[in-house]
Amino acid sequence: MDFDTALASLFSAEGRRDPYPAYDVLRSHAPVFSALDGRWFVTTHAMTNRLLRDASLRVADAADYDSFWPDWRENRGVASIVLSMLQNNPPDHTRMRRAAAATFTARRVAALRDVITEQTVELIKAMPERADFMSAFAYPLPIGVICALLGVPAADRPWFRQRAADLTVVLEPISTEEEMSRADAAGRELEDYFIGLIAERQRAPQEDLTSALAAEGSGLTGAELLANLVLLLVAGFETTTNLLGTGLTILLEHPEQAARLRADPELAPAFVEEILRYDSPVQLTSRFTSVPIDLGDGGSLPAGASLNMLLGSANRDPARYPDPHRFDPDRPNIQPVSFGGGAHYCLGAPLARLEAQVAFPLLLTMLPRLAVAGVPVLRDRLVLRGYATLPVAAG
Template sequence: MSPAPETLFRRFTDYANRPDPYPIYAELRSHGVARQEDGSYLVGTYHEVESLLHDPRVSSDPRNRTDADELLAREGSLPRSFITQDDPEHDRLRRITNRPFGPPHSPGRIDALQGDIVRISRELIAGFGQRERIDLVEEFAYPLPVKVICGLLGVPEEDVPRVHAWTETIVNSLDLSPDVDPEPLRQTAMDARRAMATYLGELAEGRRGESTGDLLAALVNDDGPDGRLDQIELMTTAVLLMIAGHETTVNLITNGMLTLLRHPEALTRLREEPTLMPTAVEELLRFEPPVQFLPQRTPLTDIEVAGVTVPKGAPLTLVLASANRDPLRFPDADRFDPLRRDIQHLGFGGGIHICFGAALARLEAQHALTELIHTLDDDTTLAEDPPPYRRSPVLRGPRHLPVLRRVPG
């Protein structure tokens, strides 16, 4: 007897299934829309997920959920970042933040980081020395984006370990496994978020009136048509940029190397033709996306999805990783193909909430993977397969990625 569709969320968030949740995602697609034990709804087919990402009747603000009072009581009084708000407030905050970050007002800021990304990548690779065993997470995939985002925001190098500790605590709270008590994780995450917000707020305040060239200084001093962020908005936005600016990229790089080491013919092809790397990164975002699902969407009215009525206020989870493997959208969807031409993936979400830092994540992954595959020869192998995974089913990726390589001499 096959498991009930009402248990799908419980099963794919179970840590035992972290190495390979894709068979459960396939089961989800076969059901179309699946109501869960707790009254929430899962959607995992490509066209439905894409449509809902662009649907103005679907809110990103948890205050619109039927269980909003209970949810907000659990989360306390922490102010919310713009990714959990709807327009027009979301639009205002995102526009203010984007002025010093990217086009059209700051078109060169991200592009100017390419030299730093390559330099940091090579410094980290040099640190491998002559050792035969390397942990690509601890020694490369984690420190690279941390250094990049801290440099972008203007965090002093000596404070990076503190930022690392806060971020790890916050991300660990996203463990939704059924055998884990969420309350202790949630409380420590709230404390870490407050500490990080206070630290980044004070750092930004110290740059008021100063032109230091970093993003915090730009945010605190910029006078655009929408005005400035107030102190609370600045703190919550800085925390969002810090966490989202490196945690997802860690997974993108790590999942990317894991996939390439499992497909040595693709790794060799990319080493020989590095101009193919941008396309390969898009395929990696489809095949093994760093963000597996978006658990906080809420219909503002009853809506019909694939013949199922999802009631107003019901928690709605959009399973991006399942949509990216939908065979009705992608031929041979479970096959990694670095030369795939049609890759309109949902790895960065979509709609008004599409990933704010997508351009930076792409750039980091392209350069990081290029540098790695030119360092690791064809004799490099995975020391463990599957490797040990992180607890979070949302930000899914290996916690460690040990590899074995041949060292000359």
């Protein structure tokens, strides 16, 4: 595969099914290169890690969207993401992130372990002999957990799956008009729901994230509160769903490793880190340079450059991980860039990790004969990598 073919393959459905051969070609070409009308691509672990933590880099924010899409606010799916902390820069990002971090604490996440365990056991017990793992487990577990954290009543949780799935298309660089229309409808319905939930929690606060964020003194405007609740819901389930589906597939493809984890659940943290490295649920993240950046060896990035950081490529960089295409939970010092880095490091990463660390050992021990029972279908996505369907047999 030559360079041009490798780069083009990332923008084709066939190439996205297995992007790793293309990543190898692009990474061997250069750690950073410019192509496709001046867009820049970052391929190596060292350069990705460095640039993610560069405080001079910025994300596309409302002002940028105003310049190329003046009526973007009319699409409420897009608006809910652009107005959230995900698409804001300092000082607004700092203020929103501080408010969310003050409520989305390590203590609050750790306290969810029993909730995660209980929901995991219930879902495993309810799983049919033959099932789509994504529908039966990988979607409902993270939705149930994030809804418990936000204070969404259990009866309302099934309603969220399709809305959240429809909205995530706005995170992709490639989408159809129909997909964007569904994102708009989902955004409107989610905003309406959270407006009602916020009003309830302001009248009668509870021990949940919505109550904490809606309290006076949080520092969020009404629009920011709404946008960040939608973001927390969507981000709180999407990457974890992908992690669960991909992780189970990897474990079932490596039965000797699955047997180790089944015998010793304490290995779960290392297994989850290697799953995140081996097939990242987020494959790409974008930034813009606000000033020129010296890359060393005579290279530089100009101010205003659009950067596409290929996280999946960085995680399989042989300079950082020898024999990178081998699944090996015993690797020393596994530090995947799957959740980003720097100021925009994923706030929900500890929760996603905890859900996977609880779920995989329980799946393997409660369903020791669990196996793939059909042809899994990957979603056709460049940024968010995961399965649309994953047929399994429980025994």
